[in-house]
Amino acid sequence: MASPDRPQQPDARSAAAAAAGAGEGAGDAVVPTPLPPTERFAARTAGMTASEIRALFAVASRPEVVSLAGGMPNLAALPLGSLSAEVAELIDDDGLSALQYGSAQGVPVLREQICEVMREEGVEGDPNDVVVTVGSQMALDLLTRIFVDPGDVVLAEGPSYVGALGSFAAYQARVVHVAMDEHGLVPERLQEALETLAGQGITPKFLYTIPNFHNPAGVTLAHERRPRILEICRRYGVMVIEDNPYGMLGFDGQVHPALRSYDADVIYLGSFSKTFASGLRVGWALVPPLVRDRLVLAAESATLCPPTFTQMMVSRYLAHHDWRSMIKTFAENYRERRDAMLAALETYLPEGCSWTVPDGGFFVWLTVPEGVDTKAMLPRAVTARVAYASGTGFYADGFGSRQLRLSFCYPTPERITEGVRRLAAVLEAELDVVRTFGSSARRELNRGPQGPRPDSI
Numbered sequence: 001m002a003s004p005d006r007p008q009q010p011d012a013r014s015a016a017a018a019a020a021g022a023g024e025g026a027g028d029a030v031v032p033t034p035l036p037p038t039e040r041f042a043a044r045t046a047g048m049t050a051s052e053i054r055a056l057f058a059v060a061s062r063p064e065v066v067s068l069a070g071g072m073p074n075l076a077a078l079p080l081g082s083l084s085a086e087v088a089e090l091i092d093d094d095g096l097s098a099l100q101y102g103s104a105q106g107v108p109v110l111r112e113q114i115c116e117v118m119r120e121e122g123v124e125g126d127p128n129d130v131v132v133t134v135g136s137q138m139a140l141d142l143l144t145r146i147f148v149d150p151g152d153v154v155l156a157e158g159p160s161y162v163g164a165l166g167s168f169a170a171y172q173a174r175v176v177h178v179a180m181d182e183h184g185l186v187p188e189r190l191q192e193a194l195e196t197l198a199g200q201g202i203t204p205k206f207l208y209t210i211p212n213f214h215n216p217a218g219v220t221l222a223h224e225r226r227p228r229i230l231e232i233c234r235r236y237g238v239m240v241i242e243d244n245p246y247g248m249l250g251f252d253g254q255v256h257p258a259l260r261s262y263d264a265d266v267i268y269l270g271s272f273s274k275t276f277a278s279g280l281r282v283g284w285a286l287v288p289p290l291v292r293d294r295l296v297l298a299a300e301s302a303t304l305c306p307p308t309f310t311q312m313m314v315s316r317y318l319a320h321h322d323w324r325s326m327i328k329t330f331a332e333n334y335r336e337r338r339d340a341m342l343a344a345l346e347t348y349l350p351e352g353c354s355w356t357v358p359d360g361g362f363f364v365w366l367t368v369p370e371g372v373d374t375k376a377m378l379p380r381a382v383t384a385r386v387a388y389a390s391g392t393g394f395y396a397d398g399f400g401s402r403q404l405r406l407s408f409c410y411p412t413p414e415r416i417t418e419g420v421r422r423l424a425a426v427l428e429a430e431l432d433v434v435r436t437f438g439s440s441a442r443r444e445l446n447r448g449p450q451g452p453r454p455d456s457i
């Protein structure tokens with residue numbers, strides 16, 4: 001029987017026991033109304049919302065819709081025949097290990113190979129400091145789990161990667177965005193944000209940044225800004241998490257020096273999702289030794305160990321295939337698509353639109369004329385058979401209603417051109433309404449779109 005000073009657990013078990021008359025005095029117990037599971041969620045789950053892109057997925061993946069919304073890597077160039085032989089050999093040669101549990105930190109030989117991959121970007125890492133994760137998304141989630149208490153501030157570029165914002169929300173972080181321009185994160189804005197927070201007695205837990213071929217902004221952090229940003233963070237005692245899944249997908253063959261190559265205290269996240277195969281779900285974190293053990297414990301509690309099979313598959317691929325030339329082929333395919341998108345934007349988009357010009361990666365970030373709300377416009381775009389990701393999903397604070405993200409990674413160049421042509425027609429129709437009723441009328445209609453922040457792309 002429940003003690004009077006302990007709240008009764010209104011769960012189905014106690015209700016059933018009471019109903020069955022089980023236990024001493026059960027007949028006198030007040031039978032609580034069983035709560036539905038939705039009433040039992042932990043408070044921290046309140047911030048978990050479906051990403052708009054996922055919500056749109058069903059409709060955007062209809063064949064007649066040109067989807068410029070999702071960021072699916074284009075895997076068409078993968079040598080499926082030899083990968084299939086590699087899988088067969090993996091089972092023949094190492095089946096019993098590949099199909100077994102492994103180390104929570106990841107397969108040792110793969111961790112060594114990961115250090116070789118990172119060397120391409122000037123990063124000297126120790127395999128002992130690499131933690132293999134189920135995609136770099138898991139590394140992001142675990143790092144947030146081990147560093148962020150509810151209400152803690154984290155800094156992120158504005159806009160920022162929607163999956164990172166999802167993890168930050170799940171652990172109840174308060175995200176403070178820092179503006180970017182066409183050269184990436186603006187050091188002066190970072191300094192100002194840290195100054196303001198310091199004035200309130202707040203030290204952010206970390207800066208989360210995507211220096212290369214940003215998702216969603218498409219811009220790359222200028223080299224001269226890199227040491228400045230690290231210096232500012234050092235001065236204010238702020239840790240840096242560098243997320244770099246696109247770094248090797250530059251269109252002019254240039255590989256930008258990782259922030260981690262300047263400073264061994266930077267936490268570096270990498271992934272094979274864009275340089276090999278996203279479905280294998282192999283990513284990693286390179287962390288300072290003081291962070292490693294806590295991260296491995298968190299990883300163990302999440303998955304016991306990352307999948308041995310896919311790690312060994314990646315390891316064999318790196319050992320037996322010319323992965324560098326595969327990455328070049330991927331980048332060439334993406335460059336062709338980027339060119340198609342930029343040409344179409346130039347040809348079709350109405351006056352008053354501006355967009356970033358990416359030198360790598362998957363995304364263009366588009367700003368539309370005042371009065372147009374990209375979230376409100378999305379259903380009309382989908383009706384016109386084109387999908388995009390509206391800007392507000394990439395901010396934690398409601399900004400971004402005049403922006404949208406266009407992905408050029410997946411569709412053919414012809415489909416990209418057609419998609420942009422359709423988008424331009426939808427935008428023209430929106431602008432007609434703005435011209436007829438005035439932008440303030442439109443703003444009201446769409447619940448207050450905000451322009452970009454000062455300096456912001």
Ligand code: PMP
Pocket residue numbers: 071134135136137138161163210215243245270271272273278282283
């Ligand atoms: N970071 C960024 C910036 C991304 O764009 C993505 C995937 N879209 C990830 C992390 C996660 O990638 P994965 O988990 O596949 O490694």
